[in-house]
Amino acid sequence: MTNAAARETSGSAASDGTDPDGLPEVVLEVTDLDVDFWVEGELFPASIGMNYQVRRGEVLAIVGESGSGKSTGTMALLGLLPQNARIQGSIKLLGKEINGIPEAELRKVRGNTVATIFQEPMTALNPVYTVGFQISEALRSHFDMSPAEAKTRAIELLTMVEMPTPELTYNKFPHQLSGGQRQRAMIAQSISCDPVLLVADEPTTALDVTVQAEILDLLRNLHTRLDSAIILITHDMGVVADLADRVLVMKNGLTVETGTIDDIYNNAQHPYTQQLLAAVPHLGRGIETIEREQVVREAGVAPVLDFQNVAIDYPKRGRIPAFRAAKEITFQVFPREIVGLVGESGSGKTTLGRAAVGLLPIADGTLISCGLDISKASLRDLRPLRRKAGIVFQDPASSLNPRMPIGESIGEPLYLSGEARGDELDRRVQTLLEQVELPTSYRNRFPHELSGGQKQRVGIARALALHPDLLIADEPTSALDVSVQARFLDLLQELQASLGFACLFISHDLAVVDALAHRIAVMHKGKLIEQGTSAQILRAPREAYTQRLISAVPVPDPAEQRLRREARQAAKLSGAA
Numbered sequence: 419m420t421n422a423a424a425r426e427t428s429g430s431a432a433s434d435g436t437d438p439d440g441l442p443e444v445v446l447e448v449t450d451l452d453v454d455f456w457v458e459g460e461l462f463p464a465s466i467g468m469n470y471q472v473r474r475g476e477v478l479a480i481v482g483e484s485g486s487g488k489s490t491g492t493m494a495l496l497g498l499l500p501q502n503a504r505i506q507g508s509i510k511l512l513g514k515e516i517n518g519i520p521e522a523e524l525r526k527v528r529g530n531t532v533a534t535i536f537q538e539p540m541t542a543l544n545p546v547y548t549v550g551f552q553i554s555e556a557l558r559s560h561f562d563m564s565p566a567e568a569k570t571r572a573i574e575l576l577t578m579v580e581m582p583t584p585e586l587t588y589n590k591f592p593h594q595l596s597g598g599q600r601q602r603a604m605i606a607q608s609i610s611c612d613p614v615l616l617v618a619d620e621p622t623t624a625l626d627v628t629v630q631a632e633i634l635d636l637l638r639n640l641h642t643r644l645d646s647a648i649i650l651i652t653h654d655m656g657v658v659a660d661l662a663d664r665v666l667v668m669k670n671g672l673t674v675e676t677g678t679i680d681d682i683y684n685n686a687q688h689p690y691t692q693q694l695l696a697a698v699p700h701l702g703r704g705i706e707t708i709e710r711e712q713v714v715r716e717a718g719v720a721p722v723l724d725f726q727n728v729a730i731d732y733p734k735r736g737r738i739p740a741f742r743a744a745k746e747i748t749f750q751v752f753p754r755e756i757v758g759l760v761g762e763s764g765s766g767k768t769t770l771g772r773a774a775v776g777l778l779p780i781a782d783g784t785l786i787s788c789g790l791d792i793s794k795a796s797l798r799d800l801r802p803l804r805r806k807a808g809i810v811f812q813d814p815a816s817s818l819n820p821r822m823p824i825g826e827s828i829g830e831p832l833y834l835s836g837e838a839r840g841d842e843l844d845r846r847v848q849t850l851l852e853q854v855e856l857p858t859s860y861r862n863r864f865p866h867e868l869s870g871g872q873k874q875r876v877g878i879a880r881a882l883a884l885h886p887d888l889l890i891a892d893e894p895t896s897a898l899d900v901s902v903q904a905r906f907l908d909l910l911q912e913l914q915a916s917l918g919f920a921c922l923f924i925s926h927d928l929a930v931v932d933a934l935a936h937r938i939a940v941m942h943k944g945k946l947i948e949q950g951t952s953a954q955i956l957r958a959p960r961e962a963y964t965q966r967l968i969s970a971v972p973v974p975d976p977a978e979q980r981l982r983r984e985a986r987q988a989a990k991l992s993g994a995a
Contacts, residue, residue: 442473442474442475442476443473443474443512444471444472444473444513445472445473445474445511445512445614445615445646445647446471446472446495446509446510446511446615446647446649447471447508447509447510447513448468448469448470448471448491448495448507448508448509448510449469449507449508449510450467450468450469450506450507450508451465451467451468451469451491451494451505451506451507451508451509452465452466452467452468452504452505452506452507453465453487453490453491453494453499453503453504453505454503454504454506455500455502455503455504456502456503456504457502461504463671464487464490464491464503464671465487465490465491465494465668465671466487466671466672467507467672467673468487468491468507468673469673470666470673470676472615472647472648472649473647474614474645474646474647475641475642475645475646475647476647476648476663476664477641477647477648477649477650477661477662477663477664478647478648478649478650478662478663478664478665478666479649479650479651479652479658479661479662479664479665479666479679480492480649480650480651480652480665480666480668481651481652481653481655481658481665481666481667481668481694482653482667482668482669482694483653483669483694483899483900483901483902484653484899484902485670486668486669486670486671487668487670487671487672488651488668489619489620489651490503491668492617492619492649492651493619494509495509495511495516495532495617496524496527496528496532496534496617497521497524498534505517505518511527511531511532511615512531512614526560529556529559529560529608529610529611529613530560530611530613531611531613531614531615532613532614532615532616532617533607533608533609533610533611533613533615533616533617534608534616534617534618534619535601535604535605535608535616535617535618535619535621536604536619537619537620537621539592539597539600539601539603539604540592540593540597540600542604543592543600543603543604544592545591545592545593546591547591548588548589548590548591549576549587549588549590549591549592549595549603550569550572550573550576550587550588550589550590552603552607553568553572553575553576553603553606553607553610554568554569554571554572556607556610556611557571557572557610557611560611561611569588571610572588572606572610573585573588575606575607575609575610576588576602576603576606578606578609578640579602579603579605579606579609579636579640580602580632580636581599581602581603581606582599587599587603596629596763596764597626597629597763598626598629598632598633601621601622601629601633602633602636605621605633605636605637605640609640609644609646612644612646613646614646614647615646615647615648615649616637616641616646616647616648616649617648617649617651618637618648618649618650618651618652619651620651620652620653621633621637621650621652622634622652622654622657626762626763626926627926627927627928627967627970627971627972628762628966628967628970629762629763630657630970630972631970631972631986634657634660634661634972635983635987637661638661648661650662653899653900654900654972655694655695655698655900655974656698656929656971656972656973656974656979657972658679658974659679659683659972659973659974659975659976659979660972660979660983662679663678663679664676664677664678664679665677665678665679665682667682667688667690667691667694669690674688674690674691675687675688675690675691679976680976683695683974683975683976693901694900694901695974697900697901697903697904698900698904698929698974699900699903699904699907699927699929699930699932699933700929700932700973700974701928701929701932701956701968701971701973719752719753720789721750721751721752721786721920722751722752722753722787722788722789722887722888722919722920723750723751723774723786723787723788723888723920723922724750724784724785724786724787725747725748725749725750725770725783725784725785726748726783726784726785726786727746727747727748727782727783727784728744728746728747728748728773728780728782728783728784728785728793729742729744729745729746729747729780729781729782729783730742730743730744730745730747730766730769730770730773730778730779730780730781731743731779731781732769732778733779742781742944743766743769743944744766744769744770744773744941744944744945745782745944745945746945746946747770747783747945747946748946749939749946749949751888751920751921751922752920753887753918753919753920754914754915754918754919754920755920755921755936755937756911756914756920756921756923756934756935756936757920757921757922757923757935757936757937757938757939758923758924758925758931758932758934758935758937758938758939758952759771759922759923759924759925759938759939759941760924760925760926760928760931760938760939760940760941760967761926761940761941761942761967762926762942762967763926764943765941765942765943765944766941766943766944766945767924767941768892768893768924769944770922770924770941771809771890771892771922771924773785774787774807774888774890774922775787775803775807775808775809775888775890776792776795776800776803776804776807780792780793780794787803787806787807787888788803788806788807788886788887788888789806789887790802790803790806804835805835805884805886806884806886806887806888807886807887807888807889807890808880808881808882808883808884808886808888808889808890809881809889809890809891809892810874810877810878810881810889810890810891810892810894811877811892811894812892812893812894814865814873814874814876814877815865815866815873817877818865818873818876818877818880819865820864820865820866821864822864823861823862823863823864824860824861824863824864824865824868824876825847825851825860825861825862827865827876827880828847828850828851828861828876828879828880828883829843829844829846829847829883830880831880831883831884832846832847832883832884835884837884846883847861848861850879850882850883851879853879853882853913854875854876854878854879854909854913855875855909856872856875856876856879860872871898871899871902871903871905871906874894874895874898874906875906875909877894878894878909878910878913882913882917882919885917885919886919887919887920888919888920888921888922889914889919889920889921889922890921890922890924891910891921891922891923891924892924893924893925893926894906894910894923895907895925895927895930903930907930907933907934910934911934923935927971928956928967928968928971929971929973931952932952932956935952936951936952937949937950937951937952938950938951938952938955938956940955940961940963940964940967942961942963947961947963947964948960948961948964956968969982969985969986969989970986
C-alpha cells in the first residue's frame with residue numbers, strides 16, 4: 419500500500435479529501451502553541467500562543483522579521499528544536515495529537531507525512547553522498563523498496579521537479595549543482611513520500627530572481643498536483659503575494675494579524691503589518707533618476723572606477739582548468755554615483771567587484787580604480803588602493819573575525835594603516851559607529867551578539883574607516899529582512915550623500931537596485947549586455963535577458979503578481995512554440 423493510500427483509508431476525512439462540512443480536510447491544527455528556551459536558569463519565550471489551521475491544497479505564509487518566532491514555532495511541529503526548548507500546546511496532524519509523542523513515532527512522521535524544505539540546501543544536503551543516494555535513502559527508510567526501485571523512483575522525482583538531465587544528476591554531488599538545482603534536489607527529497615504537509619523555510623532567499631520564479635512555479639504546481647498543504651516561512655512579501663492563500667504575521671513571538679492574502683495586502687489592520695508592506699522595495703518606485711553621466715562629463719570629472727575592454731580570468735586550480743569569467747567589460751562609476759550591477763549567479767558581477775579592489779588579476783584591457791591603473795599591478799603596487807577602496811561582503815558574519823570585538827574590527831584598518839592610534843583611534847571608531855547608527859556601547863560586543871542587520875552595519879563602518887573614494891557592496895542585503903533592508907538602504911544613501919564616495923552595488927534584487935542606483939549595468943554569461951539609467955533599464959529594457967529578469971521579480975501585490983506570472987508563463991509557452 420502506498421503512503422497516500424494508507425492515509426486515505428486511515429484518515430477521518432471523507433475519501434474525496436474533504437471534511438463533513440465539504441471544506442478541504444484540515445491537515446494541521448495548532449492551538450495555543452508556546453515555545454520557550456531554557457537559558458542559564460531562565461525561560462525565554464520564542465513563540466507565544468500560536469493558533470492556526472492549514473487545509474489540503476492551501477498555502478499558509480508565516481511572515482515576520484528575524485527573531486519573530488516564525489521558524490521556531492514551525493520547527494516545533496517536527497521536534498527539530500534543541501534540547502533546551504520547551505513546547506506546550508496542541509499540535510494535531512490529520513486529527514492526531516503529535517506534541518509529546520515518542521521519538522520513534524515522530525521519526526515516522528518526519529518525511530513521511532510532513533516534510534521540510536530548508537533555507538540553505540548546501541548545508542541540509544550531505545556533501546559526501548550523491549543527490550540520488552540521498553533521495554533513495556529517504557525512500558528506503560519509509561518504504562520496502564529495493565535499491566533499483568528506489569533509484570527509478572528517485573529519477574522520477576528529479577524529473578517531476580524539472581531537474582535538467584535527471585539520470586545524470588542522480589550521480590552528482592551537491593557541490594556539482596547550481597543553487598537552483600540544489601533546491602530542486604531538496605524538494606525532490608521532501609516530496610518523495612507524498613507528504614500531506616510541506617514546510618518551506620525561506621526556500622528562495624538566496625536565489626536569483628529567475629531561479630526563484632522557477633522554484634515558486636514548481637512549488638505551486640507540485641502542491642496542486644499532490645493536493646498537499648504548504649506552510650511557507652519567509653520575510654519576502656513578494657514571494658508571499660506570489661504563492662500564499664492566507665498570511666499569519668508574527669512579531670516578537672506573537673501573532674499580530676492573520677487573514678487572506680487579499681485582506682493582508684489591501685486592508686492590513688496592524689501597524690506592524692503596514693510597516694512590513696511599506697518597507698518592501700517596489701520596481702518602478704526608485705529614486706528620481708539623474709542623467710549623471712552627462713553632468714559629470716560636462717564638468718570634466720574623471721571616473722573613480724573605469725573598465726575599458728577588460729577581461730578577467732580565474733587561474734587554474736588543481737584539476738579545475740583556467741577559465742574566462744568576464745570579457746569585453748566597459749563601464750565607469752563616477753564620484754557621488756551609485757551604479758547597480760545586476761545579473762544571475764555565475765554572470766560575473768562579483769568577479770568585477772573583486773577585480774575593482776585588486777583581488778583578481780586583469781587578463782586584458784585597462785582597469786583604473788581610484789586613479790590607479792591596476793591592470794598589471796603587483797601586490798606592492800596595490801597597497802595605495804587598499805586605502806582608497808572599501809568592500810562590504812554579502813555575509814557579514816563570515817567577513818568579521820568572530821574572536822575580535824567589533825570596535826577592534828572597525829579600528830583595524832585605521833591602526834594597520836598608521837592613520838590613528840590611542841585616543842584618536844577610539845574617537846574615530848566611535849564616530850564610525852555613530853555614522854552607521856549603532857550605539858557606541860556596542861564596540862565591546864562580539865559579532866555573534868549582533869543581529870544580521872547590525873553586523874552588516876559593522877561591515878559598512880569598517881569599509882568606510884579610511885574614507886574611501888570607492889565602495890564595493892557585494893549583495894549586502896540578500897539575507898536581511900525587509901524592514902532591516904529598508905533601513906540599511908536609507909543609511910547607505912545618507913552616507914554616500916554626505917561622504918561623496920562612488921559605489922558599485924552588486925545585487926540580483928532588481929527592486930533594491932531600483933530603489934538605490936542612479937545607473938544600472940546588466941551582466942549575462944560574463945558580458946555586459948546593457949547599461950543605462952534606472953528608467954532606461956527597468957522601464958524600457960532593450961535586451962531579452964533584461965526583460966526576462968524584470969518579469970521574474972515578484973511584486974508585493976497579489977493581483978499584479980498574478981498578472982505578471984500569467985504573462986511570464988504565456989511568454990514561456992510562446993517561446994517554446
